[in-house]
Each structure stands twice: as C-alpha cells, then as structure tokens.
Amino acid sequence: MNLTARSLRGLSTVLLLLAAPAAAAGQAEFQLQLGKLVNPFTDTRHGTTIVTFQHAAQWSGGDHFMFFDYAADGGNDGFNEKDLYGEWYPSLSLGKIAGGRAGFGPIRDFALLGGVNYGSQAKVLKYTPGLRASWDIPGFAFLNTDFARIVDASSGVDNGGAPATDDGWMFDVNWLATWEMLGQTFTFTGHAEYIPAVTNEFGDEVRAWILAQPQLTVDVGRILGGEGGRLMSGIEYQYWRNKLGTDVSESVVQFLVVWRL
Incomplete structure (x- = not known):
C-alpha cells in the first residue's frame, strides 16, 4: 500500500488530534537514562544516553500525554545515532463528556484515544x-x-526510511503509583505493550513483540533536605522480546534521573 493510502486511513486519528483543545498546564519533566542497549539488527550493544522530555495534563474533555526521546550511543551503525523519537496520546473521556462516571465495577471510565508515533532516523510515522x-x-x-x-x-x-509495514494493533498497560516508606517517597510507573506480528513492504514478517519499561525512583530532593517532588533517581528496567520485530531480545537495567519542572 502506498504512503498516500496509508495517510488517508489515518485521517480519523488526525481529526481527533486536531479537535483536542489546548491542555491545561500539567506536569512536565526531563529524564536522563544511561544503559547498554542492543542494536537488534546487528545484535551488538553500545552504551546509550537517552534524554526524554515528557508532559501530561488534563483538560475539560480528557487528558493528554506526550514524550520526545533523544538517543545517542557509542556505535556508528545507523541505530540510535542522535535519533529523535516522539509519541503523543490525547484522549476524550466519556465520563467527562457525560458529566459523571462512565465505567462500571473497578473500571471508572472509558475514553477514546488518538495517537501519533514518529521516529526521525527511521522515518517512521504511525497513527x-x-x-x-x-x-x-x-x-x-x-x-x-x-x-x-x-x-x-x-x-x-x-x-530512505525503515521498511513500511501492514497496519496492526496493540495492547498497552500503563500505570503510576507512589508510596511512603522509611520516611521517603517512592514512585513506580511505566508501561507494558504487546504488538502482534505484521508484514513489511518486502513481504517479510515483523515478529510480534512484548515491551515492558517499568521505572522505580526515590525522591532524592527530599533525601537531601530540599523541595520534594522535583528530583528523583532510580532505575528503568527494559525488557523487549523480539526488539523491533527481530529475533533479538533485550533485558537491561538503565540508570535514571528525573527532573520535574
């Protein structure tokens, strides 16, 4: 399928994104991650630095979440070479639109999602x-x-990009929890996703993958006697089975620093 046809099939998502009102000021933060990540196309590992900016906010009809990653490693293999990657997810809450609870049982709400994923190096664009x-x-x-x-x-x-693929689907779980222990504040957040196999433009299989990225941090600012909720540090564990649809899997712990604005 050519690019024009794929773009037209994403039109409904674009309309949803354009219809979303400007979000109220929410939570913005920078993250620094240091770890040894694998290039799944060469099965080699390089020390990788990732700087992330992310923002989350609510508005009258729902919420939104976005992030941009800048990744650079010590290799010269065309992977994670000063790469910029971003995702944006606005939502329309049925509960907010209806003015009351829209869920049932343990489900408190349902929402319609939009989304855009973009990678500069691989020229990847997905809705x-x-x-x-x-x-x-x-x-x-x-x-x-x-x-x-x-x-x-x-x-x-x-x-000049990565091979285009057939359309597919995904299932994702994302969460945030905080708690107090031993006089300190801990945060456990992250997501895990499953994406089934698809076929690329050459007819080759892009394997199904599982990606989990949980983060565990402690409030360092509070430990140092400063303002709490601003500076956190800890780890991100990344498990990626069949990374980017290859037969190479990854299990790595990355050092993590979070600076909340």
Whole structure:
C-alpha cells in the first residue's frame, strides 16, 4: 500500500488530534537514562544516553500525554545515532463528556484515544486510534489498559526510511503509583505493550513483540533536605522480546534521573 493510502486511513486519528483543545498546564519533566542497549539488527550493544522530555495534563474533555526521546550511543551503525523519537496520546473521556462516571465495577471510565508515533532516523510515522479503560485500583494514581489500531504511514525504504509495514494493533498497560516508606517517597510507573506480528513492504514478517519499561525512583530532593517532588533517581528496567520485530531480545537495567519542572 502506498504512503498516500496509508495517510488517508489515518485521517480519523488526525481529526481527533486536531479537535483536542489546548491542555491545561500539567506536569512536565526531563529524564536522563544511561544503559547498554542492543542494536537488534546487528545484535551488538553500545552504551546509550537517552534524554526524554515528557508532559501530561488534563483538560475539560480528557487528558493528554506526550514524550520526545533523544538517543545517542557509542556505535556508528545507523541505530540510535542522535535519533529523535516522539509519541503523543490525547484522549476524550466519556465520563467527562457525560458529566459523571462512565465505567462500571473497578473500571471508572472509558475514553477514546488518538495517537501519533514518529521516529526521525527511521522515518517512521504511525497513527494509533483506540479505546482506553481506566481502572480504580487502590494505591495507583492511575492504571489504564489501552487497545489501539496501528495505522502505518511511514515513508518506507524508497524514501530512505525503515521498511513500511501492514497496519496492526496493540495492547498497552500503563500505570503510576507512589508510596511512603522509611520516611521517603517512592514512585513506580511505566508501561507494558504487546504488538502482534505484521508484514513489511518486502513481504517479510515483523515478529510480534512484548515491551515492558517499568521505572522505580526515590525522591532524592527530599533525601537531601530540599523541595520534594522535583528530583528523583532510580532505575528503568527494559525488557523487549523480539526488539523491533527481530529475533533479538533485550533485558537491561538503565540508570535514571528525573527532573520535574
């Protein structure tokens, strides 16, 4: 399927994104991650630095979450070479639109999702329209389960990018929990996703993958006697089975620093 057709199939997602009002000021932060990540296409590992900016906020009809990663490693293999990658997910809450609880049982709300994924180095562009269930689980600030279509609008090999693929779907769980222990504040957050196999433009299989990225941090600012909720440090564990659809899997712990604005 050519790029124009894929772009038209993503039109509904674009309209949802454009319809989302400007979000109220929310939470913004920078993250620094240091670890030894694998290039799944060469099965080699390099020390990798990732700087992330992310922002989350609520608005009258829902919420939004976005992040941008800048990744650079010590290799010279065309992977993670000063690469910029970003995702944006606005939502329309059925509960907020209706003015009351829209869920049932442990599900407190349902939402319509929009989404855009973009990678500069691989020239990847994907739209992810879908549905979200928000769960009311004690101890969690939020716990969501998302089911979304993946509409590929990537440039493809002819335009110097990674191979375009068929459309697919994804299932994602994302969460945030904080607690006090030994006089300190800990945060456990992250997401885990499953994406089934698809076929690329050459007819080759892009394998199904599982990606989990949980983070565990402690409030360092509070430990040092400063303002709490600003500076956190800890680890991110990344497990990626069949990374980027290859037969190479990854299990790595990365050092993590979070600076909340």
